[in-house]
Amino acid sequence: MIRRVLMMATALGCLTGAAQADALRDAALQMFKPLPSTVPAVKDNPVTPEKVELGKALFFDPRLSASGVFSCYSCHNLATGGDDNMETSVGHGWQKGPRNAPTALNAVLNEAQFWDGRAEDLAAQAKGPIQAGVEMANTPEQVVLTLNSMPAYVAAFKASFPGEGEPVSFDNMAKAIEAFEATLITPAPFDAWLNGDDAALSDQAKAGLQLFIDKGCSSCHSGVNVGGHGYYPFGLVEKPGADVLPPGDKGRFAVTETADDAYVFRAAPLRNIALTAPYFHSGKVWNLSVAVEIMAESQLGESLKPEETAQMVAFLDSLTGKLPEITVPVLPPETEATPRPTSEVTR
């Protein structure tokens, strides 16, 4: 008799465990989406193999910068999580950028680009750093001169934008980079779990996910990129210190000039977050646990217990994905007509 009761209890326990797991997945699928199994389509920019190959070359080419020092890859280093592991990037003339470089990985799936969402897509985004005086300090005219000076680039643009009268253009450069970036999709254990593989997440990660939902993190960090869409004030409940939230950077206010948007930022996409310290737009926090605690306090008014933080971090770790294999491109050599690099700081 005792044995039968024990057996029943075990069976019930199992059922409850399985039901709980299903309930958690059901809840998760209401707010998150696994990564697609194919390269995402990009609006007004068909992703062709030619364009991806060209975009990869451009992404790796330091000659897109005035100095010849920086490429897209410099600050969006594909070997280190798609960012540069710095508070804010170092650019032309050793100047520092104003905000932490976000990862290029899965960025194609963000609703908009930059911390303040001021670029509607990656093509628009790509044009920013190339022209920014503190980053690559180049001009569209100079970039087009550079690209036109190398016959292999001209041929690649023709192949990537067939039928166009002027295939080599700053706009098409940006579109090719966007097409390459669309391939930077990193499926993670969390995706495997969302897709039905119970063993893909540890119990601790599952507990972390449950907390992530229950505490309200997923109100802002949701969707396929666990963030990356929607704008929210940093310091909803309690403003973090000026070190983490410098008063000079009012976030989306600079884009919309609406008082409501002061200190409003795009919710950070959390895929590969364990690879992309330091955190926040200010890049002031290196420790993921500390970042989680700051978020809980400032956005939710919650003080997490150490074990809760650890569970949350275990969940975030499950968002670290697998980079597609990327071979270093072979770039065309300069010609007599290629503008020469200059390290001068003129603006």
Added chain:
Amino acid sequence: MIRRVLMMATALGCLTGAAQADALRDAALQMFKPLPSTVPAVKDNPVTPEKVELGKALFFDPRLSASGVFSCYSCHNLATGGDDNMETSVGHGWQKGPRNAPTALNAVLNEAQFWDGRAEDLAAQAKGPIQAGVEMANTPEQVVLTLNSMPAYVAAFKASFPGEGEPVSFDNMAKAIEAFEATLITPAPFDAWLNGDDAALSDQAKAGLQLFIDKGCSSCHSGVNVGGHGYYPFGLVEKPGADVLPPGDKGRFAVTETADDAYVFRAAPLRNIALTAPYFHSGKVWNLSVAVEIMAESQLGESLKPEETAQMVAFLDSLTGKLPEITVPVLPPETEATPRPTSEVTR
């Protein structure tokens, strides 16, 4: 009868052509060597797959620099011929290095490293830029701290240097980088031709090779790297202008402190020279034809006809080789113990 004479003449002509080709190859094989078909062995540093993989990670890792901005790859960009296409490299604090960055491709086959040959091998070489204040501005202690802070690196050093008590060391870092660089061998049309493929070189390239030998270029630029061994004064017959040969840089004199070594440099290895403008230790000449003419005048007292220069350049183009496929490594993320990047210029 006339027909018979013509046929004989044609046959003789063919024979002569073939004999000439053989003679040229015989002469070439006296002074040049094709690249090996396997990764070269490295003295006191067995090249194992584990070590190559570790070395690749280190080569790509910007955290070897104090600022986190520069990796070996920054100035020895494998996408652009193994160098950085700049007069002299830009480094820590936007400072400029004193000499043009040489290519890392095939460098393992040079007799010694740097323009003045001051490093006996690539392991010794690798330690230089990491510590140079104007390049990566780091210290061996800080590098070892950085590597020890990331468990994946510690494991990779253990696997690469089995049985060693302290596998994570600055010396072993350099050895791993050397092992990776030993794989950067780029077989070129010239190798195919040396190996017997008559069609691998155009007639113009063959004429250029003949000139290269006849005029005396191959007295200094010989061996497997068509240079890269032996030290010779720049301006043997006639010193080039101060723009190309700045009086402040006395070359190998700084290494040997021997008056004879003033303005003496290691003969540049010429493989992939078409990819690695600008030229000379000063990096002042962007055009390969101009570089060839300067060499002919300053070293040989020869004024080349334009068609001779074109032939010589066609031969040099045949030294452009095929890079092995290199996938971007996935580097371990920082931990709490990893020293943070600093862009400060302290020395």
